[in-house]
Amino acid sequence: MSISRRNFLGLTLKGVLVIGAGNTLQSFAAATFKMPAKKDVLLRFALVSDGHYGQPDTDYDTHHGRMIDWVNKEKSGRGIDFTIFNGDTIHNGPEFLPQVKTKWEALKTPLYVSRGNHDMVTAEAWEKVWGMPLNYTFVKGKDTAFIVLDTANEKGEYICPDIAWAKEQLDKFKDKKHLFVVMHITPFKWTGGGNPCPELVELFNKQANLKGVFHGHDHDQDAVKENEGKYYFFDSHIAGNWGTEYRGYRIVEVLKSGEILTYQMDGAKEVRVNEKALPPTPKGE
DSSP states (O other), X not given: OOOOGGGEEEOOOOSEEEEOTTSOEEEEOTTTOOOOOXXXXXXXXXXXXXXXXXXXXXXXXXXXXXXXXXXXXXXHTTOOSEEEEESOOBSSOTTHHHHHHHXXXXXXXXXXXXXXXXXXXXXXXXXXXXXXXXXXXXXXTTTEEEEEEOOBOTTOOBOOOOHHHHHHHHHHTTTSSEEEEEESSOSSSSSTTOOOOHHHHHHHHHOTTEEEEEEOSOTTOOSEEEETTEEEEEOOOSSSSSEESSOEEEEEEEETTSOEEEEEEETTTTEEOOSSOOOEEOOOO
16 A cells, blocks of 8 residues: 555644544644543543653653652542553663563553563563563453554564554454554654554554554654544653653543543643644754
8 A cells, every 4th residue: 555645634733632423633722622521531541651761861760750640640630540651661771671660560550561662672571571462452341442562673673563463453343432552653654763554554544443543752742643534643752862842641531422532741730732832852862
């Protein structure tokens, strides 16, 4: 399948995005959107990415601690059912994997993880520490399913996910009301860190119930892009030496109405990121 650049829409950064039952996305300025009542929320979860625990000359331990505190505060407030850590939990050194796992034991929600290109460990080491494989699925309630795909190997090389396995899971969950995919590296070359995977994109395009694909990896990205009616979300970063000026995380709410509500948070300011994007910091290695 050939993919034209004309298919890609970089949607304007807004405070709140709502995906309707027909997969139509609307955006609202943070100051003008009225949040639904807590009783109208069926499922609420957080996404974080790019922790780079162990990166030299960065205050990685402090940044992780702050992110955990921010998500725990969400848990005690409006509520969080679980958290997804979407790749680059560590920065290259396998010795940091048990350390970051211990750090995140302070989180007060269940935690799901995906491997990033800086998680340079074997599949066996990953599963031993995190207790979950590189590719897996999970279901929440009756109507919401998640597929987690591996997008790098232990050498840090970018890879396309296992297409046969991905197709099998997409087919398995085709009757769910809501389906989400979690993968560290985006399958398009619209950023410097993208890795084109046209076979996977073709599968996504055919999946009627796919509500969103979540990415990390590109630290300076915090909004959404669209291709063929499918939405690809980016979530800033926890740590690392480059990216958005703020450290952020994404909130997703599945509403009882069938709508999907999502917004990016600036953790330190405790505000939804609004129409004006913050300038990125210089990119490092």
